[in-house]
Amino acid sequence: GENVEQHPSTLSVQEGDSAVIKCTYSDSASNYFPWYKQELGKGPQLIIDIRSNVGEKKDQRIAVTLNKTAKHFSLHITETQPEDSAVYFCAARAKSQGNLIFGKGTKLSVKP
Amino acid sequence: EPEVTQTPSHQVTQMGQEVILRCVPISNHLYFYWYRQILGQKVEFLVSFYNNEISEKSEIFDDQFSVERPDGSNFTLKIRSTKLEDSAMYFCASDGQGVSEQYFGPGTRLTVT
Numbered sequence: 187g188e189n190v191e192q193h194p195s196t197l198s199v200q201e202g203d204s205a206v207i208k209c210t211y212s213d214s215a216s217n218y219f220p221w222y223k224q225e226l227g228k229g230p231q232l233i234i235d236i237r238s239n240v241g242e243k244k245d246q247r248i249a250v251t252l253n254k255t256a257k258h259f260s261l262h263i264t265e266t267q268p269e270d271s272a273v274y275f276c277a278a279r280a281k282s283q284g285n286l287i288f289g290k291g292t293k294l295s296v297k298p
Numbered sequence: 299e300p301e302v303t304q305t306p307s308h309q310v311t312q313m314g315q316e317v318i319l320r321c322v323p324i325s326n327h328l329y330f331y332w333y334r335q336i337l338g339q340k341v342e343f344l345v346s347f348y349n350n351e352i353s354e355k356s357e358i359f360d361d362q363f364s365v366e367r368p369d370g371s372n373f374t375l376k377i378r379s380t381k382l383e384d385s386a387m388y389f390c391a392s393d394g395q396g397v398s399e400q401y402f403g404p405g406t407r408l409t410v411t
Contacts, residue, residue: 220399229302229389229402230341275341284329284393285343285354286400 188213192289209276216278302403321390331391
């Protein structure tokens, strides 16, 4: 089955800097890759996603890139703000299944 | 904006007791899911539900677990005889079809004592 690896597990940046979180997946049939932000005590909130027919997607300060050949996808946050501090999870979904397989999460801390 | 809702937000129960966690998925969604997250760990898939039956389940979803859609809006997860290791956050999620965005509820924190 699918396995998703996520790095780093913790990331600390200064306000205004960029943050990059990387994930790899194992199942070449996976075709949908969402990113979720989870604040303390809350449910995962979908922030951006990418499908396998696209290499990059941007939404204001966040972007996601996908390299299907290498089975890598990454989340890029520019001009980070303290409110970006949270745990970020990547996930993958294979063609034949509806459930998501999650990475272990990255705790992002943005210092003012 | 439509959202997934869950009740209760926190449930405390004694080992061996039955619990029912409730979810109201987004109204026009067709696929429903339960996930759990043990404190500090990643989100793990339990079960998916479509067209009034289970479509996929993980190894975690053993005979102690069951799901039901008792009416047109609610989606429930029942744990028949809770164990200490069932203590976790349980998230309900839904999406409109097999390949679209999946939205999560705020979760139910289950504490088994």
